Amino acid sequence: MADTVSSAxxxxxxxxxxxxxxxxxxxxxxxxxxxxxxxxxxxxxxxSLFIAxxxxxxxxxxxxxxxxxxxxxxxxxxxxxxxxxxxLAALCVALPARLGLVVIGGEGAIxxxxxxxxxxxxxxxxxxxxxVILLMGVAGVAAGGIWxxxxxxxxxxxxxxxxxxSLLMAYIAIxxxxxxxxxxLRDPTSLNKPSTQPLADIYRLGNIxxxxxxxxxxxGIVACVVxxxxxxxxxxxxxxxIAGGNVRAAQVQGLAVGPLIVGFTALAGGFAGLAGMLEVxxxxxxxxxxxxxxxxxxxxxVAFLARHNPLAIIPVAVLLGGIDASGGLIQRRMDxxxxxxxxxxxxxxxxxxxxxxxxxxxxAFNPDLWQRPDFLKGTI
Amino acid sequence: xTERFMLSRRDLLKTSAAGAALxxxxxxxxxxxxxxxxxxxxFIYVGPKDDYGYNQAHAxxxxxxxxxxxxxxxEEENVPETVDVxxxxxxxxxxxxxxxxxxxxxxYFDPHMLAMCAKFPDVQFRHCGGMWNKDKxxxxxxxxxxxxxxGQYLNGVVAGHTSKTKKLGFVAAKPIPxxxxxxxxxxxGARSVDPAITCQVIxxxxxxxxxxxxxxxxxLVDQGADVITCHVDSPKVMVETAAGRGAFVCGYHANxxxxxxxxxxxxxxWNWAKVYKMFVDDLxxxxxxxxxxxxxxADGFVKMxxxxxxxxxxxxxxxxxxxxxxxxxxxxxxxGPLKSNKGDVVATESxxxxxxxxxxxxxDYLVEGVVGSTA
Numbered sequence: 001m002a003d004t005v006s007s008a009x010x011x012x013x014x015x016x017x018x019x020x021x022x023x024x025x026x027x028x029x030x031x032x033x034x035x036x037x038x039x040x041x042x043x044x045x046x047x048s049l050f051i052a053x054x055x056x057x058x059x060x061x062x063x064x065x066x067x068x069x070x071x072x073x074x075x076x077x078x079x080x081x082x083x084x085x086x087x088l089a090a091l092c093v094a095l096p097a098r099l100g101l102v103v104i105g106g107e108g109a110i111x112x113x114x115x116x117x118x119x120x121x122x123x124x125x126x127x128x129x130x131x132v133i134l135l136m137g138v139a140g141v142a143a144g145g146i147w148x149x150x151x152x153x154x155x156x157x158x159x160x161x162x163x164x165x166s167l168l169m170a171y172i173a174i175x176x177x178x179x180x181x182x183x184x185l186r187d188p189t190s191l192n193k194p195s196t197q198p199l200a201d202i203y204r205l206g207n208i209x210x211x212x213x214x215x216x217x218x219x220g221i222v223a224c225v226v227x228x229x230x231x232x233x234x235x236x237x238x239x240x241x242i243a244g245g246n247v248r249a250a251q252v253q254g255l256a257v258g259p260l261i262v263g264f265t266a267l268a269g270g271f272a273g274l275a276g277m278l279e280v281x282x283x284x285x286x287x288x289x290x291x292x293x294x295x296x297x298x299x300x301x302v303a304f305l306a307r308h309n310p311l312a313i314i315p316v317a318v319l320l321g322g323i324d325a326s327g328g329l330i331q332r333r334m335d336x337x338x339x340x341x342x343x344x345x346x347x348x349x350x351x352x353x354x355x356x357x358x359x360x361x362x363x364a365f366n367p368d369l370w371q372r373p374d375f376l377k378g379t380i
Numbered sequence: 381x382t383e384r385f386m387l388s389r390r391d392l393l394k395t396s397a398a399g400a401a402l403x404x405x406x407x408x409x410x411x412x413x414x415x416x417x418x419x420x421x422x423f424i425y426v427g428p429k430d431d432y433g434y435n436q437a438h439a440x441x442x443x444x445x446x447x448x449x450x451x452x453x454x455e456e457e458n459v460p461e462t463v464d465v466x467x468x469x470x471x472x473x474x475x476x477x478x479x480x481x482x483x484x485x486x487x488y489f490d491p492h493m494l495a496m497c498a499k500f501p502d503v504q505f506r507h508c509g510g511m512w513n514k515d516k517x518x519x520x521x522x523x524x525x526x527x528x529x530x531g532q533y534l535n536g537v538v539a540g541h542t543s544k545t546k547k548l549g550f551v552a553a554k555p556i557p558x559x560x561x562x563x564x565x566x567x568x569g570a571r572s573v574d575p576a577i578t579c580q581v582i583x584x585x586x587x588x589x590x591x592x593x594x595x596x597x598x599x600l601v602d603q604g605a606d607v608i609t610c611h612v613d614s615p616k617v618m619v620e621t622a623a624g625r626g627a628f629v630c631g632y633h634a635n636x637x638x639x640x641x642x643x644x645x646x647x648x649x650w651n652w653a654k655v656y657k658m659f660v661d662d663l664x665x666x667x668x669x670x671x672x673x674x675x676x677x678a679d680g681f682v683k684m685x686x687x688x689x690x691x692x693x694x695x696x697x698x699x700x701x702x703x704x705x706x707x708x709x710x711x712x713x714x715x716g717p718l719k720s721n722k723g724d725v726v727a728t729e730s731x732x733x734x735x736x737x738x739x740x741x742x743x744d745y746l747v748e749g750v751v752g753s754t755a
Contacts, residue, residue: 075471192558329475
């Protein structure tokens with residue numbers, strides 16, 4: 001897919017003979033929406049078959065899912081709350097992916113970011129809230145950035161496979177977190193659930209005014225927009241996309257591929273670390289084993305479904321947050337096990353990955369081919 | 381001023397959302413159980429309901445409530461200790477009309493359940509643990525827990541009679557007080573049979589990590605342990621692995637005998653059905669629910685699995701005798717003279733700690749005879 005020349009890059013040859021310009025404009029941009037949407041529908045149809053096979057009504061299922069995920073203001077907030085940490089976790093996968101790297105160990109950056117933030121919050125107890133929260137954020141970003149940045153450095157300078165190393169480093173990070181919260185950073189009163197000292201209330205992040213969703217959602221959306229601008233609108237992003245397409249070509253062009261890889265992976269890890277900080281400051285109030293809740297792994301799914309486009313991460317995260325939120329209602333109303341939504345997620349993932357092969361294959365999305373006499377032959 | 385405006389706006393949204401949910405629910409579920417019931421009780425589990433362990437023990441308790449007239453039970457499994465559990469509780473209240481919620485995992489209490497207690501003062505929350513403190517926590521919150529250490533002592537009695545190698549094994553999650561008390565009780569039970577018995581403990585570091593539990597069980601068998609027990613969320617992996625290697629097992633949390641009928645000796649089980657029924661009876665009668673309740677074998681909070689086919693007559697006799705003594709009350713598992721495996725005195729000649737003793741709740745040692753380290 002990466003080496004297919006996309007239609008948008010080819011200069012328009014026909015100049016819209018016989019077709020309204022608006023139709024061409026839409027056609028050129030529709031592919032990125034229509035294919036994922038069709039994949040989503042196919043995935044849901046396949047899942048309906050599965051549900052029908054186990055003897056339940058797919059109609060009732062989707063109705064319940066809608067009610068649990070988006071059917072009321074409470075449900076929408078429920079979905080958004082669950083989507084919030086996924087935004088930053090997905091960026092940890094999407095940013096390196098634009099450089100051609102598959103980083104799947106964001107979970108490690110999240111837990112270490114959370115521990116670093118909690119340590120700072122406890123150490124600076126008494127200082128002004130604004131300063132402490134800011135420094136907690138810096139600590140979270142730094143911890144996560146160093147962790148995933150190291151994966152990038154190992155990749156570029158020592159040729160260590162980043163997929164494997166990031167995954168293994170996530171295990172190390174979780175072990176390190178357990179060691180720190182059970183040892184040096186432990187609150188002695190946390191007997192049966194080892195945790196760091198609780199943060200003072202003034203250092204806790206509250207909810208967005210008028211909503212019951214914490215500030216992590218806003219931070220995540222801003223981070224996605226900033227990442228999109230970075231990739232699409234800056235020369236670093238351009239360089240990263242070149243290097244992602246062909247590292248040798250980028251090197252021949254004189255691009256500093258090493259710093260680019262380390263910089264992007266560190267930024268990606270920084271975002272994941274920030275997710276950990278938000279989890280501590282907005283939800284948990286201390287660092288403990290609950291930080292390893294699997295957000296880093298769900299983030300992989302979100303990033304792949306969004307095709308590593310930071311803007312697309314926002315709706316995909318909300319969708320998965322909604323699926324997650326409705327999972328509870330499905331259990332309660334339809335007596336289906338929790339694994340039901342995992343099956344749905346898995347089916348969507350497979351279908352959407354498969355749909356990648358359809359990009360550039362539909363003539364309908366390429367106005368340059370509309371005038372050709374054989375337009376209606378062959379593929380659609 | 382803005383603050384007041386926002387509050388009323390939020391309340392408006394909340395009310396309309398609840399109204400919409402109610403409308404939808406009644407429209408599509410004309411005979412929705414949740415709304416037909418006199419009271420809806422919510423249960424939240426951190427793992428699968430059929431894990432042969434911690435969560436299954438709670439789910440079995442919840443299942444007994446379903447038979448009670450007018451009580452509707454809603455359940456959700458695999459809920460992580462994050463904002464997810466807060467939203468699950470809220471969803472049970474908003475969409476199912478739950479008036480009593482049991483978040484059963486230890487990590488649900490602070491900050492998650494406490495946040496919901498503040499938000500829904502009319503809903504009752506009871507948490508499995510023992511964290512509730514009347515000076516710090518609201519009155520619509522509460523704790524219930526059982527003293528299961530004596531169950532592990534009885535496991536140890538049977539294990540002590542059954543072991544040929546005089547080496548026992550224990551697969552443990554984390555070196556926290558509850559777990560340490562179970563390990564120590566198991567070994568002391570076995571030593572009541574033969575003071576030469578030792579018990580090797582391996583900590584996996586996680587409450588649920590199947591691969592490490594299997595590795596630990598194999599390592600224990602390799603080192604000669606021939607009776608193994610555990611304290612992890614799901615004993616299933618340990619039971620199947622140990623029985624597959626020919627070792628005997630003692631269960632924990634729930635009854636695992638179906639997994640290894642020949643090798644299962646007995647097990648220390650929770651009897652949450654009794655506790656849940658007690659709460660729900662109060663709820664139906666309209667009397668205030670207790671905020672703090674704990675009990676052991678004698679109170680029916682804990683029970684033993686039926687003895688398996690491999691249990692000898694001598695073991696059965698001592699098991700029955702010790703159990704009868706425990707049922708009388710005042711039995712102490714931890715009593716002097718007793719040393720830790722580092723040589724420190726943990727109980728002097730005159731000291732004996734009954735199961736309710738506060739000292740046991742900050743246990744940080746393994747007793748002499750346990751091979752392993754807390755750190």
